[in-house]
Amino acid sequence: MPTSHILVPTDFSTHADHALDYALALAKELRARITLLHVIYRPPMGEASLLTYLAEVEAEARQALERRVQRLREAGLQGTYIMVHGVPWQEIVETAGVQKADLIVMGTHGRTGVLHALLGSVAEKVVRHAPCPVLVTRAPAQSAAA
Amino acid sequence: MPMSLSSILVPVDFSPNASLALEQAVDLAQKYGAKVTVVYVIPQAIFHPDWAVEMEDAIDLGDIVEEAHRALTTMVAPYQQTGVSITEKVLAGGPYVEIVRVADQVSADLIVIGAHGTSQRQPTLMGSVAEKVVRQAPCSVLTVRRARQDAV
Numbered sequence: 001m002p003t004s005h006i007l008v009p010t011d012f013s014t015h016a017d018h019a020l021d022y023a024l025a026l027a028k029e030l031r032a033r034i035t036l037l038h039v040i041y042r043p044p045m046g047e048a049s050l051l052t053y054l055a056e057v058e059a060e061a062r063q064a065l066e067r068r069v070q071r072l073r074e075a076g077l078q079g080t081y082i083m084v085h086g087v088p089w090q091e092i093v094e095t096a097g098v099q100k101a102d103l104i105v106m107g108t109h110g111r112t113g114v115l116h117a118l119l120g121s122v123a124e125k126v127v128r129h130a131p132c133p134v135l136v137t138r139a140p141a142q143s144a145a146a
Numbered sequence: 147m148p149m150s151l152s153s154i155l156v157p158v159d160f161s162p163n164a165s166l167a168l169e170q171a172v173d174l175a176q177k178y179g180a181k182v183t184v185v186y187v188i189p190q191a192i193f194h195p196d197w198a199v200e201m202e203d204a205i206d207l208g209d210i211v212e213e214a215h216r217a218l219t220t221m222v223a224p225y226q227q228t229g230v231s232i233t234e235k236v237l238a239g240g241p242y243v244e245i246v247r248v249a250d251q252v253s254a255d256l257i258v259i260g261a262h263g264t265s266q267r268q269p270t271l272m273g274s275v276a277e278k279v280v281r282q283a284p285c286s287v288l289t290v291r292r293a294r295q296d297a298v
Contacts, residue, residue, distance in 0.1 A: 127261060127289050128261075130291075133288060133289060133290040133291060135286060135289075136280050136289070138287075
């Protein structure tokens with residue numbers, strides 16, 4: 001089962017960037033290409049203010065994605081990005097299927113308690129529903145602190 | 147460097163996805179020069195605590211351990227020629243608790259574990275364990291499953 005296409009969902013956090021480092025090293029080893037995915041969560045607010053908000057968020061996200069794709073290309077890898085709207089774990093699973101990813105590499109916040117319930121559950125839901133293998137990375141500093 | 151791999155832990159339950167996990171772990175171990183630890187946890191959590199004493203009488207854990215060791219040896223056999231150092235471990239207890247404990251013990255920097263395939267609609271024991279391991283592990287976790295296209 002060769003791994004030739006790696007999907008890396010990112011929320012631009014340090015955990016997500018650590019996952020990207022991991023995916024980058026792995027992609028070099030496996031000669032795989034990387035697709036970055038950022039899911040813009042639609043907050044519940046009025047239509048007018050929502051449009052302004054989304055325009056800003058999209059512009060920022062696009063820049064953040066382009067910077068990361070640039071990193072991939074500088075490392076000699078093939079990289080692209082996708083930006084979608086929706087519920088993050090659902091869009092990650094959906095995109096993995098549509099894009100025929102053979103591997104998803106994503107970070108986890110590794111928190112427990114309430115923060116975990118809010119943040120860490122994306123990785124768990126992806127692990128449960130993904131159509132392909134999932135590598136959940138944990139930053140070394142975190143394990144030392146745990 | 148995020149990709150320093152020196153110790154890979156593979157928790158198995160003898161399901162097809164567990165075999166796939168071992169295959170991928172050995173593959174990665176070869177590429178990165180890592181050692182592999184394969185662990186099977188005899189799930190004791192399924193026994194009610196009140197039954198524990200009776201169960202100990204009724205079931206000779208020694209036989210189960212021996213059988214598990216045999217099954218592990220069979221599972222590992224095809225990889226003996228790869229040059230990868232593979233250690234087998236059989237433990238008893240709550241699977242994910244023991245897995246996380248062993249991960250610490252062997253200073254694992256990656257756990258490779260089989261996930262239940264959603265297409266199979268047949269959650270294996272490791273399926274729910276995989277999610278708990280993802281939550282509690284001290285290191286990165288790779289959950290593997292057969293690609294949906296393969297499940298003809």
